Structures are given as C-alpha cells and as structure tokens.
Amino acid sequence: MSIKLLEVNKYFFAPTENIVMERGEGIYLWDSTGKRYIDCAAATFNLSLGYSNQEVLEAVAEQADKLVHITSSYMSEPVAKLVEKLVEVTPKSLTKIHLKVSGGSTANEGAIKMAQFYNKKSGVISLFRSHVGQTIYTMNASGLGFRRQPFASLGNSGIVHVPPAYCYRCFYNQKPCSCGMLCAERIEEFIKYAGNDSISSMIVEPILGNGDNIVPPKEYFVKLRELADKHHFTLIFDEIQTGIGRTGKMFAADYFGVEPDIMTIAKGLGGTGFQIAAIATKEEYADMDSHYHSFTYGSNSLASAAGVKTLEIITRPGFLDNVTLVGNYIIRRLNEMKEKYSFIGDVRGVGLMIGFEIVDEKGEESLELTTQIKNIAFENGLIMRTSRYGIGNVLKIRPALILTLEQAKEICEILEYTFDQIEVH
Numbered sequence: 019m020s021i022k023l024l025e026v027n028k029y030f031f032a033p034t035e036n037i038v039m040e041r042g043e044g045i046y047l048w049d050s051t052g053k054r055y056i057d058c059a060a061a062t063f064n065l066s067l068g069y070s071n072q073e074v075l076e077a078v079a080e081q082a083d084k085l086v087h088i089t090s091s092y093m094s095e096p097v098a099k100l101v102e103k104l105v106e107v108t109p110k111s112l113t114k115i116h117l118k119v120s121g122g123s124t125a126n127e128g129a130i131k132m133a134q135f136y137n138k139k140s141g142v143i144s145l146f147r148s149h150v151g152q153t154i155y156t157m158n159a160s161g162l163g164f165r166r167q168p169f170a171s172l173g174n175s176g177i178v179h180v181p182p183a184y185c186y187r188c189f190y191n192q193k194p195c196s197c198g199m200l201c202a203e204r205i206e207e208f209i210k211y212a213g214n215d216s217i218s219s220m221i222v223e224p225i226l227g228n229g230d231n232i233v234p235p236k237e238y239f240v241k242l243r244e245l246a247d248k249h250h251f252t253l254i255f256d257e258i259q260t261g262i263g264r265t266g267k268m269f270a271a272d273y274f275g276v277e278p279d280i281m282t283i284a285k286g287l288g289g290t291g292f293q294i295a296a297i298a299t300k301e302e303y304a305d306m307d308s309h310y311h312s313f314t315y316g317s318n319s320l321a322s323a324a325g326v327k328t329l330e331i332i333t334r335p336g337f338l339d340n341v342t343l344v345g346n347y348i349i350r351r352l353n354e355m356k357e358k359y360s361f362i363g364d365v366r367g368v369g370l371m372i373g374f375e376i377v378d379e380k381g382e383e384s385l386e387l388t389t390q391i392k393n394i395a396f397e398n399g400l401i402m403r404t405s406r407y408g409i410g411n412v413l414k415i416r417p418a419l420i421l422t423l424e425q426a427k428e429i430c431e432i433l434e435y436t437f438d439q440i441e442v443h
C-alpha cells in the first residue's frame with residue numbers, strides 16, 4: 019500500500035518527501051512504518067486542537083446528518099452560531115462577520131477590498147517578510163518577494179512595503195530602548211511618497227508567521243493605530259496564524275491591546291482541519307455587498323459546525339491559560355539552551371507562537387545549520403518548519419494548543435538531544 023502511495027508521486031504536481039503519514043492524534047503523527055512524530059507545525063499551523071479532535075469530529079458528524087452544505091445565501095444553524103460566537107470573541111468594536119471566504123488568502127483579499135470600498139482609496143501598506151496569501155493580489159501584497167519572481171508581468175497595484183518592527187535585526191540599525199519606534203514613525207514617510215491620500219489600508223500580521231516569528235513591542239501597534247486614524251486608512255490585522263488562541267489570548271489584538279478596523283481569521287478556526295475562514299469588521303465596513311466577495315465553499319455547514327465547537331473548546335476556563343503556561347515553559351527552556359548552544363541567536367514568541375534564530379559564529383543567519391537542525395530533529399521525531407518557506411533561519415515551534423506541560427518537556431528534551439548532535443557548539 020505505502021509503496022503505491024510513493025509511486026504516485028510521479029503524477030503529483032508537488033512530489034512529497036519520501037515518507038507517508040498515516041495517522042494523527044492530538045499533537046502526534048505516525049508514518050507508515052509506525053514511527054511517531056510530535057508535530058510542532060500543527061499541520062500547516064491550523065490544527066489548533068490537534069489531529070482528530072473527537073469533540074469536533076462528533077459535532078461535524080451530527081451536522082452531517084442534517085446538512086452538509088447549502089448556498090451561503092441562506093442562513094443555517096451552524097452559520098448563525100458561528101457568527102454569534104465570532105462576534106463574542108473578537109475585539110468589541112468588530113461587530114460584523116463575513117463568512118463567504120474560502121481560506122486565509124481570500125479573507126485577506128476581501129478585507130483589502132472592504133477597505134477600498136469603504137474609503138474609496140486604493141493603496142495598501144504591507145510589511146517586508148509578510149505572507150498575505152497566494153492569490154495574485156495577496157501574493158503581490160506579501161513581503162516575501164521570491165514567491166512572485168516567476169510571474170514577471172505582475173504590477174504592484176499600489177502596494178507599499180515597509181520594514182517590520184524586527185528589533186533583533188533592526189532595519190534602521192536602532193536599539194529598542196532608544197529607537198522611539200522609528201520603524202513605525204518612518205511609515206509616515208512611505209505614506210507621503212505614496213501620495214498622502216492614496217493609502218486605503220495597512221495589513222499586518224501582529225506576529226509575522228512565515229517571516230521569522232517577529233514579535234513587535236506593544237507600542238508599535240499603538241503607533242500604527244495612531245497612523246491609521248491620522249491618515250484615515252483601515253488597519254487590518256491578519257490573524258490567520260496568530261488568532262484562535264495561538265498567543266494565549268483569543269487574538270493577538272488582545273495581547274497587544276490594540277483594536278484593528280478589520281481582522282481576518284482562518285487556520286485555527288477549523289480546530290482539527292476543517293476549511294473555514296472569516297473577516298470580522300467594524301460596523302461601517304459592512305456596506306460592501308457580499309456578492310463582491312463570495313466563494314462557493316465559504317461558510318460550509320460542516321466547517322461552520324467545526325468552527326463553533328472549536329470556539330466552544332478554546333473559550334473553556336483554563337484553556338488559554340494553559341497555552342500561556344506551556345508556551346512560557348518552552349520559551350524559558352529555549353533561553354536556557356541559548357546559553358549553552360552558541361548557534362541559537364535569539365528566542366522570541368508569545369504563547370505557542372515561538373521561534374528561534376539559528377546563527378553562525380559571526381551571528382549571521384545560518385540557513386545551512388537551520389536546515390540541518392530541522393532534518394536531525396525530524397529524525398528524532400520532532401517536526402519543525404523553518405521560516406520563509408525554507409529560506410529563513412528561524413525554527414518554529416507551533417504545536418496544537420492542547421499541548422500539556424509533560425509534552426512541552428518532551429519537546430524540549432528532543433530539542434536538546436538534537437542540539438547535542440550538532441557539531442558547532
């Protein structure tokens with residue numbers, strides 16, 4: 019059976035690694051040889067409740083007996099419940115929910131459109147290193163240029179990229195204690211040169227997910243809010259990775275204490291892998307008729323039922339506290355390891371959105387070593403992804419949010435064991 023699965027690679031658009039995954043449960047995955055892995059990427063950072071969460075599966079099975087899918091033109095019970103729950107858990111000023119999107123990219127694109135529809139401007143500010151999505155527009159808006167390189171004819175459609183608040187390697191060569199949030203201040207210059215009145219929105223991942231797990235200081239977001247209000251543009255938080263409990267708060271907006279005008283949500287909302295996404299907005303953005311941005315599988319009934327159950331589980335007393343507890347534990351242990359292993363350059367993260375930089379003896383990014391550590395960890399049964407789709411030097415630890423302290427200890431032990439196998443320390 020598994021041999022046939024591997025053979026099929028020759029027909030496959032993207033041949034996969036020489037390994038067949040067979041079963042998942044909680045934070046664990048098993049391959050066809052029976053080897054067990056801890057998945058620190060929670061699949062594609064989307065399994066907030068881990069593999070095969072039974073409660074979500076039961077809710078979906080119950081929904082499947084009634085209705086698998088209807089057009090989003092009709093209201094249905096799971097959709098009504100999901101909308102209500104999302105309004106409950108998102109920041110107070112976000113009172114409208116758009117569910118007719120098919121994933122993170124289309125949620126982000128919808129948010130940008132809503133801003134353009136609302137303020138009748140077109141320009142978009144986005145961060146270097148951001149991943150906004152894979153549609154042509156969101157790929158253009160993304161701050162990882164290598165992904166648009168093969169598509170030479172793309173125009174930039176009024177997108178302005180600005181450096182993120184990356185204190186460890188500051189674009190402006192500043193120190194956090196004395197910089198006066200220069201990276202946020204300088205955005206005003208970009209706005210000026212873009213044409214003062216042309217900026218419609220700024221889309222920001224509160225913690226850059228694919229782009230190196232960069233955690234800005236809290237004041238950065240205060241400054242962005244001020245800029246958005248001053249220049250009348252829409253502040254969009256892309257919470258596709260940071261949302262649904264990943265930071266130990268329901269949203270990173272809660273952690274940073276700043277409310278955006280629009281927030282996009284996807285990945286973790288499906289709990290155990292169902293395809294559901296949403297755009298949450300302030301009241302005034304709901305004037306855009308949804309037929310301007312509406313996808314066939316948006317608000318699918320099964321996925322909506324999964325979303326409702328996921329939110330119910332994540333809002334249970336103690337759930338988010340545990341994310342903070344186990345996250346802090348891993349961060350503390352990694353900081354201890356940093357003292358011992360010179361190739362760990364920086365450890366940063368909030369909750370279970372953790373990353374650490376791998377550097378060479380000069381403190382420069384070491385891609386080679388990063389990949390080596392990732393591969394040895396995999397051999398040792400720990401799945402980690404590297405940043406910037408394999409061209410970055412940050413290893414990411416983002417397991418399912420159901421992680422226990424015992425399992426967090428196990429992750430750290432495998433990490434230490436892996437680091438011990440690396441020669442340059």
Ligand SMILES: Cc1ncc(COP(=O)(O)O)c(C=O)c1O
Nearest residue numbers: 121122123149150151227258259
């Ligand atoms: C922060 C962020 N935004 C947008 C997206 C795009 O989401 P999707 O792959 O569901 O289109 C991703 C996916 O990795 C993401 O991490």
